[in-house]
Amino acid sequence: MARRSDHSREELEALAINAGHQLIGEQGFSHFSARQVALRIGYTVGTLYHIFGSYDELILRINAKTLDAWYGEMAAALQKNKSDPMRFLARHYLAYSTEHYQHWLALFEHHMEKGRAVPGWYREKLARFFVLMEDALLPRVGNNRKKAGKIAKVLWAGIHGICILSHTGKLDIVGAQSAEALALSLVDHYLAGVKHA
Amino acid sequence: MARRSDHSREELEALAINAGHQLIGEQGFSHFSARQVALRIGYTVGTLYHIFGSYDELILRINAKTLDAWYGEMAAALQKNKSDPMRFLARHYLAYSTEHYQHWLALFEHHMEKGRAVPGWYREKLARFFVLMEDALLPRVGNNRKKAGKIAKVLWAGIHGICILSHTGKLDIVGAQSAEALALSLVDHYLAGVKHA
């Protein structure tokens, strides 16, 4: 066997990442497996390990595809947006996590194997999201980047918390506010509180 | 084989739940398995399925043990606390999630098998946490329970978001504020914003 050379290494990488991305969208991260990716692209699991080295790396590359697509969409929409950028970003986060639920969830369900750190190239893709909000916040805080950074973190993390608890059914156990109402309440009142401080 | 009757059904349940709880503490939820629980208590996997019916049910019972212990500790500590109850709860959440990281994480990493809903008895155990904060908030909002409920949700979810992103290394990619600083900023400014609204 072997040495098919039907595809170059780059083609094979793209093939696997696209198939994996599709599989997550169809079945969710919990049912995702490298073996199914291999099956779908017509290669064996061994080949995937030859290319990606590990399951973690394969997932990271698939999640990176999600992050790239999401960031592009978010940045473009933010530029066109005429209303309050903070409210816009909160709404956008909720909408994206709903419309691309499986891909969004995979970003947070995957954890590196014990001992391994998230690689720098992946961390940078995450950082861009914070920077996007940070930049939008700068005019509000007298161009104080440190202050904007802290606010961006609190708001991103807060919106994420509302989002993840809402999607996993842990927020509707008492009362019945929508995730959007909660996220907008967070944005409005937190920013108002910061202003009055 | 069979019909050992070394333990009653109740004893067996407790045995499995305790062993499972211990296993999660030792190896984390991602390496947890029903087979290891069976091995540790000296029964077979079949017996666990006979008792619990499914993997989901076993995990729910183990997570319920965590929720009960946590709630008891939190409620008792809140009563003794003399400072601001909201700041106290934020700090307590962060501290508990750090000190009992694996058990805390298991609460949020487990998802029901597709189609199955979280049972009512488990949802009630979750609801108590919201009620705890709601009650502490009531004096601040003129005993308006609906308003307190909304604030409690935003704060719990927000603190949770800061907590989960912090523990999974997704908050320290830019800048360097501690999770506690972010959580206290959220509590202080959000509440201030609500007040000024």
Next chain:
DNA sequence: ACCTGAACACCGTTCAAGT
């Protein structure tokens, strides 16, 4: 009624052996 053992259909990971 209770419990086992074995089977089924899966996993991630490794690697000698072929081309």
Next chain:
DNA sequence: ACCTGAACACCGTTCAAGT
């Protein structure tokens, strides 16, 4: 150099068969 096939050590789930 590239790729396979098979093996290893695991999973959750089911169930006929024993006591």
